[in-house]
Amino acid sequence: MATKVAQTFRLALVQCLPGSNKVKNLQRAAEMVREAASNGAQVVSLPECFNSPYGTRYFPEYCEPVPDGDSTRMLSELAKETKTYLIGGSIPEKYQDKIYNTCSVFGPDGNQLALYRKLHLFDIDVPGKIKFTESDVLSPGQTPQTFDTEWCKFGLGICYDARFPELAGLYRNRGCKVLVYPGAFNMTTGPAHWELLARARSVDCQVYTAFCSVARDESATYVAWGHSLIVSPW
Amino acid sequence: MATKVAQTFRLALVQCLPGSNKVKNLQRAAEMVREAASNGAQVVSLPECFNSPYGTRYFPEYCEPVPDGDSTRMLSELAKETKTYLIGGSIPEKYQDKIYNTCSVFGPDGNQLALYRKLHLFDIDVPGKIKFTESDVLSPGQTPQTFDTEWCKFGLGICYDARFPELAGLYRNRGCKVLVYPGAFNMTTGPAHWELLARARSVDCQVYTAFCSVARDESATYVAWGHSLIVSPW
Numbered sequence: 332m333a334t335k336v337a338q339t340f341r342l343a344l345v346q347c348l349p350g351s352n353k354v355k356n357l358q359r360a361a362e363m364v365r366e367a368a369s370n371g372a373q374v375v376s377l378p379e380c381f382n383s384p385y386g387t388r389y390f391p392e393y394c395e396p397v398p399d400g401d402s403t404r405m406l407s408e409l410a411k412e413t414k415t416y417l418i419g420g421s422i423p424e425k426y427q428d429k430i431y432n433t434c435s436v437f438g439p440d441g442n443q444l445a446l447y448r449k450l451h452l453f454d455i456d457v458p459g460k461i462k463f464t465e466s467d468v469l470s471p472g473q474t475p476q477t478f479d480t481e482w483c484k485f486g487l488g489i490c491y492d493a494r495f496p497e498l499a500g501l502y503r504n505r506g507c508k509v510l511v512y513p514g515a516f517n518m519t520t521g522p523a524h525w526e527l528l529a530r531a532r533s534v535d536c537q538v539y540t541a542f543c544s545v546a547r548d549e550s551a552t553y554v555a556w557g558h559s560l561i562v563s564p565w
Numbered sequence: 566m567a568t569k570v571a572q573t574f575r576l577a578l579v580q581c582l583p584g585s586n587k588v589k590n591l592q593r594a595a596e597m598v599r600e601a602a603s604n605g606a607q608v609v610s611l612p613e614c615f616n617s618p619y620g621t622r623y624f625p626e627y628c629e630p631v632p633d634g635d636s637t638r639m640l641s642e643l644a645k646e647t648k649t650y651l652i653g654g655s656i657p658e659k660y661q662d663k664i665y666n667t668c669s670v671f672g673p674d675g676n677q678l679a680l681y682r683k684l685h686l687f688d689i690d691v692p693g694k695i696k697f698t699e700s701d702v703l704s705p706g707q708t709p710q711t712f713d714t715e716w717c718k719f720g721l722g723i724c725y726d727a728r729f730p731e732l733a734g735l736y737r738n739r740g741c742k743v744l745v746y747p748g749a750f751n752m753t754t755g756p757a758h759w760e761l762l763a764r765a766r767s768v769d770c771q772v773y774t775a776f777c778s779v780a781r782d783e784s785a786t787y788v789a790w791g792h793s794l795i796v797s798p799w
Contacts (some may be wrong), residue, residue: 494768494769495769496730496734496765496769497734500730500731524768527761527764527765527768528765528768530761530765531730531761531762531764531765531768531769534728534758534761534762534765535728535729535730535765
């Protein structure tokens with residue numbers, strides 16, 4: 332008798348609001364993942380930089396080794412506890428003498444399924460609006476990453492990676508049906524591009540696209556757009 | 566003394582309404598191109614199928630050889646008369662035993678600069694909404710086409726070609742600054758994708774994108790969306 336596999340599943344995006352206290356950031360993220368799972372989510376994503384304020388000044392202070400740091404250990408235990416596929420948004424990762432913007436993914440058994448380092452660093456200068464240079468502090472990843480679930484294959488990107496249709500097309504060609512981009516667009520790029528890019532990636536590649544943002548904090552040095560969303564290709 | 570080249574130019578999109586009378590379609594298109602030129606347009610585009618109603622039943626009746634047919638001869642003379650770069654939307658082209666959806670471009674001297682045959686035929690079946698199968702009658706082109714002006718290089722696509730970021734990316738890689746897509750989206754794909762795709766191609770490739778549609782005719786068998794537009798990458 333063949334195993335019956337459900338054709339649908341519930342994906343939750345956790346739009347948490349990281350502050351300066353890492354322990355509290357992890358606690359709040361965990362509470363929200365538990366809430367999502369208790370409401371039936373089988374796959375949960377956290378946003379970019381869920382354990383740290385977003386900003387180049389913060390990355391050296393908040394970075395950790397992966398998987399042997401507090402944040403990643405928490406993700407593994409939380410995935411196992413909630414029996415979810417947990418897409419760990421991103422954290423600043425310390426690896427050798429470099430810092431990466433890194434997403435790790437854990438399965439319902441707590442095992443790590445993927446480690447993705449942001450490929451396209453966010454170096455932007457819109458005069459009078461916003462200037463931000465991730466590459467001052469971060470190093471770029473080198474490798475696209477997918478992971479499998481019983482429903483379909485997922486492709487991973489982080490934030491500015493969504494600006495590049497080539498990465499999404501590569502995942503489509505590898506058979507991904509869902510692309511997940513933890514992100515933190517801002518008050519300039521958010522209204523200009525956030526929804527546009529999510530819809531474009533979905534229509535271009537005929538995949539579901541999930542953009543999971545941190546919440547907006549107008550007192551932060553970098554004010555995020557928020558507006559987490561999932562787009563259907565249809 | 567170096568020749569001074571203007572950094573800006575005026576591009577006009579002619580949103581004409583082709584009916585069943587080919588002679589009148591050509592006359593009306595010519596009037597509108599003259600009007601655009603008299604208002605300062607230096608580059609003018611006509612829409613897809615500007616000499617014919619849009620529909621597989623019409624293509625065999627309205628098709629012509631290019632450049633030795635009435636429609637293409639008119640385009641050449643009109644470009645010379647108005648001293649414009651004239652992007653001839655598209656017409657059904659008879660070539661050997663096949664029919665193509667073909668755009669020809671003429672320079673201000675009346676010489677042909679490009680011949681582009683639609684690469685991605687529009688075969689669509691949205692149950693209860695719209696079914697259309699260009700490939701019942703048309704053959705696909707095989708080659709992207711660009712042309713040069715004193716301002717920049719242009720890339721050509723027709724309608725459904727805009728759904729494919731790879732073609733736009735190829736033109737971007739070849740140095741195009743403007744992509745022109747004569748088109749005729751319909752009342753299903755128009756609201757869903759017309760503006761989205763124009764904006765996506767512009768943001769993805771950092772180029773200007775022009776979508777030139779026929780006008781809406783609610784009595785036609787194929788009702789076009791209209792909404793010609795030009796999108797800035799900024």
